[in-house]
Amino acid sequence: MTRSGWANGWLPVVGVSGLFVACLVISLSFGPASLSLSQLLHYVTAGPGDRQPGSTIFWQIRMPRVLLAFVVGASLSVAGVILQDLFLNPLTDPYVTGVSSGAALGATVGIVLHLPGMPWMTVLAMTGGLATLGIVWTAARRKARIDVYVLLLAGVTISYLATAIVSVLMIRAGQDMHAIVYWLLGSFSGRSWPEVKIALIAIPFLIVPLFFVREMNIMLQGEKRALELGVDVERTKRVLLLTAAVLTAVAVSVSGIIGFVGLVVPHVVRLLVGPNHQRLLPVALLGGAAMMGVADLASRTMLAPTEVPVGVVTTFFGAPLFVYLLRRRRA
Amino acid sequence: MTTTRPRRGLGAATLLLVLLALIALLGLTGCGGSAGTGSSGGSPSPAASGPITVTDDAGKAVTLKQPAARVVSIAPADTESAFALGAGSKVVGDTTFCDYPAAAKALPKVGDFANPSVEKIVALRPDLVLAAGGIQANLRSELENLGLQVFVVDPHDLAGVMADIEKMGRLMGVSDGAAKVVQQMKVTIAAVQQKVGSLPKAKVFFEIYGKPLMAAGSGTFINDLIATAGGINVGAQAGAGYPSFSTEVLIKVNPDVYVAVKGSQSEPGAIAKRPGYGSLKAVKDGRVYTIADNLVVRPTPRLAQGLEELAKMIHPEAFTTQ
Numbered sequence: 001m002t003r004s005g006w007a008n009g010w011l012p013v014v015g016v017s018g019l020f021v022a023c024l025v026i027s028l029s030f031g032p033a034s035l036s037l038s039q040l041l042h043y044v045t046a047g048p049g050d051r052q053p054g055s056t057i058f059w060q061i062r063m064p065r066v067l068l069a070f071v072v073g074a075s076l077s078v079a080g081v082i083l084q085d086l087f088l089n090p091l092t093d094p095y096v097t098g099v100s101s102g103a104a105l106g107a108t109v110g111i112v113l114h115l116p117g118m119p120w121m122t123v124l125a126m127t128g129g130l131a132t133l134g135i136v137w138t139a140a141r142r143k144a145r146i147d148v149y150v151l152l153l154a155g156v157t158i159s160y161l162a163t164a165i166v167s168v169l170m171i172r173a174g175q176d177m178h179a180i181v182y183w184l185l186g187s188f189s190g191r192s193w194p195e196v197k198i199a200l201i202a203i204p205f206l207i208v209p210l211f212f213v214r215e216m217n218i219m220l221q222g223e224k225r226a227l228e229l230g231v232d233v234e235r236t237k238r239v240l241l242l243t244a245a246v247l248t249a250v251a252v253s254v255s256g257i258i259g260f261v262g263l264v265v266p267h268v269v270r271l272l273v274g275p276n277h278q279r280l281l282p283v284a285l286l287g288g289a290a291m292m293g294v295a296d297l298a299s300r301t302m303l304a305p306t307e308v309p310v311g312v313v314t315t316f317f318g319a320p321l322f323v324y325l326l327r328r329r330r331a
Numbered sequence: 332m333t334t335t336r337p338r339r340g341l342g343a344a345t346l347l348l349v350l351l352a353l354i355a356l357l358g359l360t361g362c363g364g365s366a367g368t369g370s371s372g373g374s375p376s377p378a379a380s381g382p383i384t385v386t387d388d389a390g391k392a393v394t395l396k397q398p399a400a401r402v403v404s405i406a407p408a409d410t411e412s413a414f415a416l417g418a419g420s421k422v423v424g425d426t427t428f429c430d431y432p433a434a435a436k437a438l439p440k441v442g443d444f445a446n447p448s449v450e451k452i453v454a455l456r457p458d459l460v461l462a463a464g465g466i467q468a469n470l471r472s473e474l475e476n477l478g479l480q481v482f483v484v485d486p487h488d489l490a491g492v493m494a495d496i497e498k499m500g501r502l503m504g505v506s507d508g509a510a511k512v513v514q515q516m517k518v519t520i521a522a523v524q525q526k527v528g529s530l531p532k533a534k535v536f537f538e539i540y541g542k543p544l545m546a547a548g549s550g551t552f553i554n555d556l557i558a559t560a561g562g563i564n565v566g567a568q569a570g571a572g573y574p575s576f577s578t579e580v581l582i583k584v585n586p587d588v589y590v591a592v593k594g595s596q597s598e599p600g601a602i603a604k605r606p607g608y609g610s611l612k613a614v615k616d617g618r619v620y621t622i623a624d625n626l627v628v629r630p631t632p633r634l635a636q637g638l639e640e641l642a643k644m645i646h647p648e649a650f651t652t653q
Contacts, residue, residue, distance in 0.1 A: 031577075031579050032577040032579050032580045033577070033579035033580050033582065033583035051609060051610050052610065053582045053583060053585055053610050054583075055610075056582055056607045056609070056610040057579045057582050057583065057607070060606045060607035061578050061579050061582065061606065061607045064606070121542075178540050178545070179540070179542050179543075182542075182543050182575075187543060189543040189544065189575065190541075190542050190543050190544060190605075192606030192607070193606065300577060300579070303570075304577055304580065305568055305569045305576055305577045305580035305581075306569040306574040306575050306576060306577070307543065307575045309543075
């Protein structure tokens with residue numbers, strides 16, 4: 001802590017902050033419709049409201065989409081860190097809680113019903129995710145205690161059930177099958193400000209875990225040891241689990257089920273900065289956001305003017321990376 | 332808890348497969364690899380008895396000893412054509428997707444378009460099975476191994492559709508009906524061409540699906556219809572089939588006319604309200620339209636009607652009454 005304290009402590013956070021800003025600027029600057037630097041500066045200074053095609057592309061299409069990708073990336077990464085800690089299982093990702101499958105069911109119902117007026121798909125996905133959380137939570141509750149393993153099993157079970165119902169709806173959906181399949185693959189295509197507003201719910205929940213850094217560090221040594229050291233283990237678990245579940249529900253309801261980010265980003269960050277949550281959490285938050293921003297940039301531009309679902313991009317690059325990391329762990 | 336891992340891996344793979352199947356399903360009308368081979372081989376006079384041989388869109392010769400009397404159609408388009416040619420009474424079975432004409436709905440069903448039951452097809456003892464290309468390609472060999480004659484309809488443009496209708500007419504002994512239908516199509520097409528031929532081309536975006544935005548790409552009937560109706564298909568730049576399409580590029584290209592297939596996600600009013608659409612020329616000019624998908628994606632005589640409707644959307648000035 002003495003000599004390299006600063007370097008160990010804050011350098012990675014400062015570095016990843018720089019990366020975050022750079023990725024944000026790059027994501028906003030590039031897209032399938034190329035806008036020149038002078039155009040971009042003009043649109044930024046003129047603000048939204050201009051009906052020019054270029055301004056519309058920047059403010060109505062690209063900006064909300066990039067912001068959404070960043071919030072979702074941050075949410076999935078932070079949820080991944082929390083859940084891998086609580087379950088003490090490196091293979092955990094935000095989707096094990098069943099919240100994502102519940103959200104998928106809600107979104108599918110929203111797609112099939114064709115309700116007019118508001119982004120029902122997103123609203124129902126959110127409802128489905130939180131309802132699943134309620135069921136799983138009730139199942140796992142033992143008086144004041146939450147049984148993490150019951151929670152996990154209940155989550156997986158509900159997840160199977162929801163997936164089965166989604167499959168039935170999908171078979172009966174006819175033409176809507178496209179929308180369901182694309183939703184399940186995960187994408188930011190066609191999302192705009194209404195979805196960004198819903199995603200803003202995630203912001204406070206991204207900040208909450210930063211206040212539990214000390215508890216999370218101690219709990220890595222086991223619940224018993226943490227109790228001895230005066231940590232309110234049950235309260236910490238409850239708050240963190242709920243936080244992770246809400247983050248997952250928000251992320252999934254605005255973007256679908258985007259694979260590997262919540263699994264791989266926490267691992268990569270742990271390899272880079274170690275298990276201390278004081279660094280791990282902020283770096284995962286900013287790094288996850290930046291990574292998702294870049295993945296969506298690739299999804300928008302790789303095969304322009306057509307689009308690759310971002311879930312395909314993250315899985316395509318995430319899977320080999322994860323296998324590599326697993327091999328390194330063993331070595 | 333690790334058991335969730337392979338399950339999700341499988342899930343993702345299944346999803347991709349489903350997606351591919353969907354693309355293939357939509358592509359059945361479009362990107363068939365085989366070019367329409369010449370009109371026919373074999374016996375020249377439809378009235379003459381004796382074997383009838385035609386070559387289908389898969390490049391395979393199909394021979395019947397006499398005109399088919401019991402026909403099972405496993406493609407909605409083929410069902411439609413059979414009825415249009417006057418051979419509806421010969422159709423003894425079709426799929427749950429076969430919705431036109433109304434009489435087709437009442438026929439015994441052999442399953443849906445993607446998964447017709449081979450058992451049910453065989454049980455109907457057809458002497459001819461009408462099929463589509465794409466995802467039904469494997470089914471063909473399965474049915475042929477059981478001794479059935481299969482005619483595959485997989486054309487890639489209007490001319491190919493008319494050639495197929497003539498061949499179906501011969502196979503089912505309704506060549507006169509086929510000739511009439513084709514003549515009618517030719518008249519409609521010629522009338523449209525005559526009206527729009529000299530007009531400047533308009534940029535047309537054709538939406539297949541709204542969320543995510545999917546366009547009609549190159550190699551589709553829609554692409555051919557748009558060109559024939561005096562338009563330039565914007566979606567063609569995203570590739571063949573029915574590719575997803577970037578909203579950014581849509582706004583940049585700024586089409587003159589926006590056509591979407593009918594569906595509750597594609598009401599003209601709702602389309603104009605989508606984020607960013609306010610700056611589109613087509614929206615500002617009130618030139619957002621919807622069209623029934625069955626008029627533009629199925630290789631049937633109704634394509635000519637679809638062409639006429641599209642032409643009226645792309646060049647309304649050519650259809651105003653004098």
